[in-house]
Amino acid sequence: MKFSASAAAALAIATLANAAPAPVPSGGVDVRANDTAPVYHTMSDFDFQSLNLALNQEWIELDLFNYGVRTFSEADFAAAGINAEEISLIQFMANQEVGHATLLTNILSAYGRTPAKQCTYAYDFYTVRDFVNFCQRLTRWGESGVYGFLPHLDSRPSAQLLLQSITTEARQQMIFRQLAGAFPMPVYFETGISQAMAWTSLQPYLISCPAENPRIEWPIFPALNVTNDANLLVDGYNAAISHNRTALTAPGKTVEITWEAPKGNISYDGLYNSTVGGNVMNATMPKYVAWISQLNTTYTDFNITGNYSGMTTQPGGVVFNSTDDGVVNGTMFIALTDSNPYVTPYNLSLLNDYIIAWGLYQAD
Numbered sequence: 001m002k003f004s005a006s007a008a009a010a011l012a013i014a015t016l017a018n019a020a021p022a023p024v025p026s027g028g029v030d031v032r033a034n035d036t037a038p039v040y041h042t043m044s045d046f047d048f049q050s051l052n053l054a055l056n057q058e059w060i061e062l063d064l065f066n067y068g069v070r071t072f073s074e075a076d077f078a079a080a081g082i083n084a085e086e087i088s089l090i091q092f093m094a095n096q097e098v099g100h101a102t103l104l105t106n107i108l109s110a111y112g113r114t115p116a117k118q119c120t121y122a123y124d125f126y127t128v129r130d131f132v133n134f135c136q137r138l139t140r141w142g143e144s145g146v147y148g149f150l151p152h153l154d155s156r157p158s159a160q161l162l163l164q165s166i167t168t169e170a171r172q173q174m175i176f177r178q179l180a181g182a183f184p185m186p187v188y189f190e191t192g193i194s195q196a197m198a199w200t201s202l203q204p205y206l207i208s209c210p211a212e213n214p215r216i217e218w219p220i221f222p223a224l225n226v227t228n229d230a231n232l233l234v235d236g237y238n239a240a241i242s243h244n245r246t247a248l249t250a251p252g253k254t255v256e257i258t259w260e261a262p263k264g265n266i267s268y269d270g271l272y273n274s275t276v277g278g279n280v281m282n283a284t285m286p287k288y289v290a291w292i293s294q295l296n297t298t299y300t301d302f303n304i305t306g307n308y309s310g311m312t313t314q315p316g317g318v319v320f321n322s323t324d325d326g327v328v329n330g331t332m333f334i335a336l337t338d339s340n341p342y343v344t345p346y347n348l349s350l351l352n353d354y355i356i357a358w359g360l361y362q363a364d
């Protein structure tokens with residue numbers, strides 16, 4: 001028996017039309033054939049500002065990974081235990097960023113809007129080891145910065161696409177930890193942070209941006225510096241899939257912190273004249289350190305010891321009592337705050353209003 005191609009197609013369509021829809025349990029959003037077809041556009045200023053921030057992050061990653069591959073020789077990489085195939089992996093990660101930036105540009109371009117174009121950047125590393133360490137820190141806030149807003153987007157179709165790029169970024173973060181000779185993933189849960197937190201971490205590395213780039217509407221916080229922060233790089237531990245090293249920090253460690261004085265309502269550090277956020281303009285002094293990692297925001301008391309300096313103690317505690325998974329681990333975030341509101345992963349951005357300074361903490 002012989003079918004023509006068009007007869008086969010007609011039969012297939014007839015079968016489709018006659019078939020009862022596959023059962024879908026009640027509930028769910030946009031999962032039925034008669035639901036609105038997905039449109040991959042931003043639906044609000046919140047969406048635009050969130051995705052455009054993510055685009056700025058993709059652009060710096062593209063520049064950074066290429067810069068590392070271009071700047072260091074094979075011998076430089078080899079001295080850090082990174083071979084030619086691993087250099088190609090870093091190059092491939094740069095190529096992934098071209099795809100991510102294209103995706104976000106496409107989503108953001110709807111309604112004639114202008115997405116951010118690539119800026120120029122300044123880095124402060126001079127060795128391969130410091131390069132891969134910086135990459136694992138930068139991808140940490142890139143990844144966490146998206147997790148913080150993804151479920152809050154108005155456009156679920158856009159969230160779907162961004163999800164599929166941020167999971168790739170998560171792999172990059174882990175690979176850079178491996179290239180730095182660290183334990184690849186010391187946490188059970190990857191934390192999310194707010195847009196303002198991610199923007200605060202990103203903006204010091206911008207040098208100049210095209211004039212047509214949209215202003216970034218998220219505030220930035222004064223910088224926080226852990227002056228006795230642990231260094232992820234440990235002599236004798238070069239690139240590897242995993243190392244069982246001695247923990248870099250432990251609960252009870254005295255942590256010394258300095259922070260930047262607020263400069264006024266506007267920060268001139270970045271290119272976008274961001275508003276200074278949080279409670280810095282209320283001339284309040286920090287009382288707490290918020291430790292943001294895994295599923296938890298944990299507060300410790302902050303003792304002021306000098307002019308824009310003070311100390312606190314690294315907290316203990318586990319995410320779930322059924323595990324030994326400490327709340328403080330990995331490359332994580334800390335903030336100085338004047339209050340200690342209870343926040344959980346889905347409403348962490350409410351902490352923005354209480355932050356006096358923001359930075360990273362290298363727990364392990």
Ligand SMILES: *[C@@H]1O[C@H](CO)[C@@H](O)[C@H](O)[C@H]1NC(C)=O
Pocket residue numbers: 021032034035
């Ligand atoms: C969509 O299809 C479902 C069955 O799949 C039906 O129960 C529902 O009434 C339809 N909705 C509309 C608006 O047609």
Ligand SMILES: *[C@@H]1O[C@H](CO)[C@@H](O)[C@H](O)[C@H]1NC(C)=O
Pocket residue numbers: 183186187247248249250251326328329330363364
């Ligand atoms: C982090 O996790 C690793 C791996 O489980 C563990 O060895 C280390 O002690 C933890 N570090 C801290 C600061 O809790």
Ligand SMILES: *[C@@H]1O[C@H](CO)[C@@H](O)[C@H](O)[C@H]1NC(C)=O
Pocket residue numbers: 225226227228
């Ligand atoms: C943070 O403090 C350390 C130790 O004093 C210093 O070496 C480093 O330059 C400081 N970083 C910033 C960004 O101020």
Ligand SMILES: *[C@@H]1O[C@H](CO)[C@@H](O)[C@H](O)[C@H]1NC(C)=O
Pocket residue numbers: 244
């Ligand atoms: C690695 O460290 C874990 C504890 O974090 C320990 O249980 C395990 O025995 C260690 N493995 C090796 C090969 O040292």
Ligand SMILES: *[C@@H]1O[C@H](CO)[C@@H](O)[C@H](O)[C@H]1NC(C)=O
Pocket residue numbers: 264265281
């Ligand atoms: C900050 O901005 C607000 C409103 O824009 C203004 O009322 C306030 O005086 C400014 N504060 C400082 C210290 O510039």
Ligand SMILES: *[C@@H]1O[C@H](CO)[C@@H](O)[C@H](O)[C@H]1NC(C)=O
Pocket residue numbers: 266271272273
């Ligand atoms: C940022 O603000 C300063 C002070 O108001 C102004 O001089 C400068 O032109 C602004 N820069 C941009 C890029 O808007």
Ligand SMILES: *[C@@H]1O[C@H](CO)[C@@H](O)[C@H](O)[C@H]1NC(C)=O
Pocket residue numbers: 261307308
């Ligand atoms: C305190 O620190 C700020 C910012 O670093 C500086 O501008 C100010 O002069 C310092 N004040 C004193 C009394 O040292």
Ligand SMILES: *[C@@H]1O[C@H](CO)[C@@H](O)[C@H](O)[C@H]1NC(C)=O
Pocket residue numbers: 254255302303311312313
């Ligand atoms: C902070 O001050 C309290 C009260 O004086 C003291 O008990 C605590 O040890 C201090 N903590 C740090 C880290 O200095």
Ligand SMILES: *[C@@H]1O[C@H](CO)[C@@H](O)[C@H](O)[C@H]1NC(C)=O
Pocket residue numbers: 295296298317318319320327344
């Ligand atoms: C950490 O967060 C989880 C999930 O919200 C919560 O169940 C747990 O009690 C928290 N642990 C600590 C030490 O706060």
Ligand SMILES: *[C@@H]1O[C@H](CO)[C@@H](O)[C@H](O)[C@H]1NC(C)=O
Pocket residue numbers: 321
């Ligand atoms: C977990 O253990 C700590 C310390 O024993 C206790 O304070 C806390 O209530 C426990 N949390 C839960 C959810 O059981």
Ligand SMILES: *[C@@H]1O[C@H](CO)[C@@H](O)[C@H](O)[C@H]1NC(C)=O
Pocket residue numbers: 341342343344347350
């Ligand atoms: C955040 O959500 C938790 C519930 O998950 C709630 O108890 C808490 O009050 C909320 N925090 C703020 C600042 O509203």
Ligand SMILES: *[C@@H]1O[C@H](CO)[C@@H](O)[C@H](O)[C@H]1NC(C)=O
Pocket residue numbers: 278279281282353354
């Ligand atoms: C800061 O002060 C202003 C004016 O007193 C007040 O409206 C605002 O709520 C304060 N912000 C916070 C986070 O307390």
